[in-house]
Structure formats: structure tokens, C-alpha cells
Amino acid sequence: MLLSTTDLMSVVDWSRAQFAMTAIYHWLFVPLTLGLGFICAIMETIYYRSGNPFWKRTVKFWMRIFGINFAIGVATGIILEFEFGTNWSNYSHFVGDIFGAPLAIEGIMAFFMESTFIAVMFFGWNKVSKGFHLASTWLTAIGANLSALWILVANAWMQYPVGMTFNPETARNEMTSFWEVLFSPVAMNKFFHTVTSGYVLAAVVVIGISAWFLLKKREEVMARKSMVVAALFGGVSMLLLLWTGDGSAKIIAKVQPMKLASMEALYDGKSGAGLSVIGLLKNESQRSQEDEPFHFNLEVPKMLSWLSFGDGNAYVAGINDLIDGNPEQGILSTEEKMRRGRIAIEALADYRDARQSGDSTRIASTLQKFDPKTQEGKAFLNDYFKYFGYGYLTSPQDTVPNVPLIFYAFRVMVGLGCYFLLLFIVVLYLAKKERLGQYPWMNHLMLWSIPLVYLCSVSGWIVAEFGRQPWTIQDLLPTVAAVSRVDSTSVMVTFFIFVALFTTLLIAELMIMTRQIKIGPHDEQ
Amino acid sequence: MGTDHLLYRIYRFYRDGFRNMTVGRTLWALILLKLFILFAILKVFFFPDFLGRFDNETQRGEYVRDQLIERNAP
Ligand code: HEM
Numbered sequence: 312m313l314l315s316t317t318d319l320m321s322v323v324d325w326s327r328a329q330f331a332m333t334a335i336y337h338w339l340f341v342p343l344t345l346g347l348g349f350i351c352a353i354m355e356t357i358y359y360r361s362g363n364p365f366w367k368r369t370v371k372f373w374m375r376i377f378g379i380n381f382a383i384g385v386a387t388g389i390i391l392e393f394e395f396g397t398n399w400s401n402y403s404h405f406v407g408d409i410f411g412a413p414l415a416i417e418g419i420m421a422f423f424m425e426s427t428f429i430a431v432m433f434f435g436w437n438k439v440s441k442g443f444h445l446a447s448t449w450l451t452a453i454g455a456n457l458s459a460l461w462i463l464v465a466n467a468w469m470q471y472p473v474g475m476t477f478n479p480e481t482a483r484n485e486m487t488s489f490w491e492v493l494f495s496p497v498a499m500n501k502f503f504h505t506v507t508s509g510y511v512l513a514a515v516v517v518i519g520i521s522a523w524f525l526l527k528k529r530e531e532v533m534a535r536k537s538m539v540v541a542a543l544f545g546g547v548s549m550l551l552l553l554w555t556g557d558g559s560a561k562i563i564a565k566v567q568p569m570k571l572a573s574m575e576a577l578y579d580g581k582s583g584a585g586l587s588v589i590g591l592l593k594n595e596s597q598r599s600q601e602d603e604p605f606h607f608n609l610e611v612p613k614m615l616s617w618l619s620f621g622d623g624n625a626y627v628a629g630i631n632d633l634i635d636g637n638p639e640q641g642i643l644s645t646e647e648k649m650r651r652g653r654i655a656i657e658a659l660a661d662y663r664d665a666r667q668s669g670d671s672t673r674i675a676s677t678l679q680k681f682d683p684k685t686q687e688g689k690a691f692l693n694d695y696f697k698y699f700g701y702g703y704l705t706s707p708q709d710t711v712p713n714v715p716l717i718f719y720a721f722r723v724m725v726g727l728g729c730y731f732l733l734l735f736i737v738v739l740y741l742a743k744k745e746r747l748g749q750y751p752w753m754n755h756l757m758l759w760s761i762p763l764v765y766l767c768s769v770s771g772w773i774v775a776e777f778g779r780q781p782w783t784i785q786d787l788l789p790t791v792a793a794v795s796r797v798d799s800t801s802v803m804v805t806f807f808i809f810v811a812l813f814t815t816l817l818i819a820e821l822m823i824m825t826r827q828i829k830i831g832p833h834d835e836q
Numbered sequence: 837m838g839t840d841h842l843l844y845r846i847y848r849f850y851r852d853g854f855r856n857m858t859v860g861r862t863l864w865a866l867i868l869l870k871l872f873i874l875f876a877i878l879k880v881f882f883f884p885d886f887l888g889r890f891d892n893e894t895q896r897g898e899y900v901r902d903q904l905i906e907r908n909a910p
Contacts, residue, residue, distance in 0.1 A: 319907075375859065382863035386871060393874075393883035400886035404900040433860070434853025481893065482901040656908045663901055702908055792907050795886045805882045812873065819866060827859060 318799060323790050325802040326398040329809065331776070333390050335769055336813040340384025340820070342768055345459060345506050346513025347377045348452030350544055351432075352445075354537075359445045369533050371436070372832035373517065374448075378433060379827060383820040388462070390809065398802055402783050402793035407483040409475055409492060410465050417461035424454030456506050463505055467498035469784050470775075471566045477696065479662045479681045496562050501775075504555035507548045508768055511731055514545025515764040518738060520828055522757035525748035530831055535747050542738035549732045556728070557618065563778075564619035564627070567785065569710060570778035572630045573717040575615055576604050580629035580637065586614035589722060592715050630714070634707045645707035648786075652702030655695040700782060703792045712780040720773040727767035734760060 351374050358366035392414075395403045403410070431439060431447035439447075468474075474491030475484040486492060518541050521534035563571045572580075575587055590608035613623035620627075626640055636644025658680050665673035681696070682688035704710065734757070741747040748754060779785060783793040854860070890896045 379859065379863060382867050385867065386874060389874060390878070393879055396885045396887075397883045398886075401900050401903050404887060404896060405904075430850060430853060434849060434856075438849060438852075479901070481897040482904060483897065653908060656905060659901065660905045660908075663905060792904060796903075797886065801882070805878070808878070808882070816866075816870070823859065823862065 319791065319794070319796070321799040322398070322797060322802060323794050325799050325806060326394070326794050327790060329398065329802055329806040330391065330394055332806065333387075333394065333809055333813070334776075335772070336809075336817070337384070337387045337391065338769065338772060339765060339817065340380060340387060341459070342509035342512040343380045343516055344377065344384060344455050345509030346511070346544075346548075347373065347380070347516070348448075348455050349510060350513055350517055350541060351377055352449045352452045353540055353544060355445050355448050357540075359441055365532070365536075367436075368832045368834065369537060372533070373537070374432065375827055376520070376824065378429075379820065379823050381429070383816055383823075387813070387816070398795055398797060399783070399793050400795040402788060404483060405788055405793070406469070406784065409468050409472075409484055409486055414461060414465060417458050420461075421454065421458040424450060424457070428454060459506055459509075460502050463502045464493055464498045467495055467501045468492055469782075470501075470779055471495055471497040471562075472784055472787060476683050476692075477681060477699075479659055479678065496558075497566065500555050500558040500562055504552060504559050504771075507552040507555060508771060510548035511545050511552055511728075512764045512768050514541040514548065514735065515731055515760050517541035518545070518734070519758045519761035522748075522754040523828065524831070526751060526754045526758070531748065533832060535742065538738050538747060539742045542735040542742070545731065546735035546739065549728065549735060552728065553732075556725070561619060561621075567779060568628045569630065569633050569712065570717070570774075571619065572628060572633065573712050573714045573778055574721045574774060575627075576714050576718045577615070577627060577629040578604055578631050580627055580632040580640070582616065582626045583613045583624050584615040584619075584627040585610035585612045586618060587718075589726075590718075592718060595715065630711055634711070645701065645704075645710055648698040648701040649704055649707070651695045652698040652700060652704075654702075655691075655699040656702040658691070658695070698786060700784070700787045700789050700792065703789050704781070709781055709789070712777055717774055717778050720770040720777070724767050724770040724774060727763055727770075731760070731764065731767075 351370055354366055354370040354373065357363075358370060428447040428451040431444060432451050435444050435447065472484070473495050474488040475486050477483075478485050492498070518538050521538045521541070524530045524534035560571065560574075563574075572578075575584075576590070576592055577584060587605075588609045588611060590610075591606040592604055593602065593606055615627055616625040617623040619625065628637065628640065628642055632640065632642050634645050636642055636647060658677065662674070662677040662681075665677045679685055679687050680691040683692055701710075737753075738747065738757075741749075741753075781789040781791070783790055854864075857864075887896045887899065890899060
């Protein structure tokens, strides 16, 4: 059955909403696992070295929190794979090989590492040697982080597709270099930025829960010592996070210039572009092309050019340059990319027609265009196929993502990041002065930092994922071509089922977690 | 199998571990319920493999290629 264009757009919208909702909910569970695993491992190492039972009691408490979060979050990511197969089948087929390998490795590794080492971590106290138990705790933490590596490699490939060629015979991309996919600069930065963001999140959560104990005047020694471990771990992670965040922005400047321009609401490109620290955007609909986009904007001069290209005078492309083109800077217009994209799609249609005609010379000649080993193929892939996805767009404006959302989400992430760094420093300073926990307002602030760190983390994903709209695979496949021809009502129904399911899980997590926090650490019988 | 056998010891390790769980039981119940909803209900009734109706890779490839060509903007 053929769907009309409006129906297709409705499928796209509902499928996107569903994917965003499941990904955000899934991500609410993951980062705490990534970071708390290491915090437990550090605490257990202190226990191993000191032999002090206080640390055993403390680490067992935090492990319980880890276990609850892990149990509730586990398998929520599988839903995303269901959605790939049903709602995004063109996409799943198109990327096939690229996704298959990393996700298969992830599945096998996660299963073996998690089912063995987590079991030892929880059941093995007093049953296996102290050293073996400690090793299992570290391996659980490392295993969870390695699982994240494979998923993030797959995500990075969508943002920057490298190490593959398109095979028109199967209509799929085939991997030519696993290492190029794994070690692409986008993948490496994304991995380190994402996992360290999980460490910062876990550190803030540990500090927040500890602050609650201090407010209740319970378990004060455990709370203070946990805060110090978390602040040290969080502080070091925060420095790595700043470094990798800067690295991510530098790469985006090269490979996803529209995302960078949207993060900065930079409409007209310039040399020596300033970095907006904070600004208030004018309403898109009330603003004419020539208007300044801001009501007010506090800017550090030349900073954006310097951060993006390591040169304060470098040219940073704006949204209008990317739409209209800028020959001086060697930027093609979107119209031109759309034209080339349509030619690439026509080449695919020629190949199909040749196949249907059964004429082997025609088949061979149409195939040549897609062969990177021939001169003709190289030129076609580089000049036309590179813009394949643009052929599906109806207007150049389709390539502009939601600028205000990305602009503000980026500032929320970076602003809160700076606040957390300050928080870690203050915790360590107060601990040194032996005044940690003496100011109730500060304990309240730490407790309320827990929702803020989740907001910060989700904002990061909003920048990364909304920032690449309309692409499911950068420049190759927009959402409108990636989606299946399914009925939008069924996607809508499952959307609401997921809202109900995830909300129930979240409520269960919060209830079990708060109950266990209130019970506090157990004493050994 | 003797009680000292490695496999038996591993079995006992897991068995005792599960037996002594407190909050873990609620969590296991939750995990199993969640997996049931995911695989027995959602996957079966709401998330069929869209390309699963084709018999082989070639047919799937042909279908997706047609889709990629047909959605080309006018
Ligand atoms: C403080 C300075 C920070 C900078 C300069 C920064 C920069 C960035 C950039 C440029 C991206 C987009 C990457 C992409 O689209 O490929 C990003 C994504 C992200 N950020 Fe940050 N970030 C900072 C702090 C934080 C903090 C504090 C957190 C959370 C605790 C965080 C969590 C994330 C997450 C989860 C993503 C999505 C994953 C990714 O695409 O890398 N970031 N960040």
C-alpha cells in the first residue's frame, strides 16, 4: 500500500517521537550504571587495602543502589532495536553491516561479563577471596563501559559515516574497515565524552544521596567519606569531560557544520566568530532574515573560531552559508547538494532498471558508478553519492534543525557542567576544613543537584541528536527515507504503551531506591 | 556429581545467592515481568520485523532499493 506524503510525515513524526522518548528514558538508567560501578570499585579497593569493615559496609550500600538501577534499566535498550526493525526498516537495512558487528560484540560481551561478574559482586562476599571479589567489581564496571563503547561507535557512524561503501546490489552499506569505524574521531570523542558524563552524573548522585543522610543526621561518617570519594572521582572526570567536550565541538565544526551553527545560533558565518556565553533568542517566526537573532547576547570575541579551528581568525560557517552556499569558503549550496543527491538516486534507479532488463553490459556500466576502485566510481561517489540523502529533501530549509532547542540545550549542558566542577571543588575544600555537612542549605543544594545532573545529561543528547536532524545517517539518509511504510496509528499506540511502561519502571525505580536509601547500609550479621 | 565438583560449586553459589536475596527478589520479579512484556507482548504483537515478510536477503534488498528510489523528491 502506498502512503500519501502527509501520512508518511505523520509516520516520521510519531516514529521520531517514539524513538526520542525511549532513548531518553533508557538513558535515564544507563549513566548511573557507568559511573557508580567505578565508584564502588574505588571504595572496595580502599576496603581491600585498609581491611577496614567500615568501607565494606559503605561499598555494599552503594552496590545495592547500583543493583537496583541496573535491574530496572537492563533491557530497556532492546526496545530501540525493536523500533529499528519495525519503524525504521529502510534505515536498518541500509546500515546493516555497520551496525551488526558492533552490536553483536556488545550483546555477547555484555552477557558474559555481566552475568558472571555481577553475580560474584552481589553473591560472592565471604564466598570468594577478597581479591577475586574486587576484580569482579572492577570487571563489572569495565564491562558496562565497554558495552557503551559499541553502541556509541554505532551512533558515531551515523553522525560521520566512514569505513564503508554502498553496495547497490544489496542496497546496503558494507564495512570496508572495522578499524576506521571504531577509531573514527567522532566515535572516540563520543565514547569518552559520554562515559565520563556518566561518571560525573554518578558522582553528583552519590554526593546528593550523602547530603540527604547529613540532613537527616544519619550515617554521617559514611556520607562524608562517600562525598569525598565521589568529589575526587567526579572532579577528575569533569576535567576529562571538558577536554572531550571541546574535542567533540572541534570535530563537529568539520563534519557537522550545521549542528555547530545551530548550537551557536550563528546565522551568518564570519571570520573571528565569537562564542555566545548566554543569549536570548528572538522568536524565529517574528525574525526577518536580516535581523540579529538575539534580543541580547553575551559573547567572548573570536572564541568560537579559536575553539573550533584553533585559530581566532578562522571562518566559521553560519546557517545561511550552508543553505545559500559560499563559494569563497568552498561551501556548496543546499540546492546544489539536492541536485547532486537526485542524480545519485537516479543512478540507483538506472541500475535497478538495468537489472530488470537483464542486459549485462548495462548492469556492469551502471554498477561502475558505485565502485570505489574505478576512477569513474571514485568521482561519482565523491561528487554525487556523498549527497545521496539530499535528494529526498523538498526544501533547503529541511536541513536546519530546531535552533533554539539546540542553542539552549547546549548552554544548559555546559553551564551545569561548570556548576558541577565548582560543586566538586567546594566538597573537597569543606572536607579538608572538616566543615562538610555543616551548612544545611548546601546539603539541600547538593540533594537538588541530582535532577540537575540528569537534565544536563539529557541536554547533551538533545544537542547531539536534534542537532543532526533531518539525518538518520549524515548526508546519506534523512528520516523521511529511513522510515518504514507502517501505519502511523500503530506507532502512536505503541508510543503511549511505552510512555506507560517506562513511567511505571521509573516510578518503581524511584520507590525501591528511596526505600533502600531510607533503610541505609546494613550491618553484617 | 560430588559436592566438590566445580560445576556443583558454581550451581550452589548462584542458588545460595538467589536464596539469600532480599530486595533482589523484587528486582528479579520486575526484570522477569519487564522481559515478558517486552518479548511476549510488544515484540510479538506490536513490533514485527517489517522486512521479515520477505524470504531472503535479495528480496529485502530489492524492496528497500525500490523504496529508496520511489521516495526521491520530485
Ligand atoms: C562543560 C563542558 C562541556 C562541553 C564543552 C560539552 C560539549 C559537548 C558537545 C559539543 C556535544 C555534542 C557531541 C556530538 O554531537 O557529537 C556533547 C554531547 C553530550 N554531552 Fe557534553 N559537554 C560538556 C559538558 C557535559 C556534561 C557536564 C555532561 C553530563 C554530565 C555532558 C553530557 C553529554 C552527553 C550525554 C552528550 C551526548 C553524547 C555525545 O554526542 O557525545 N556534557 N557535549
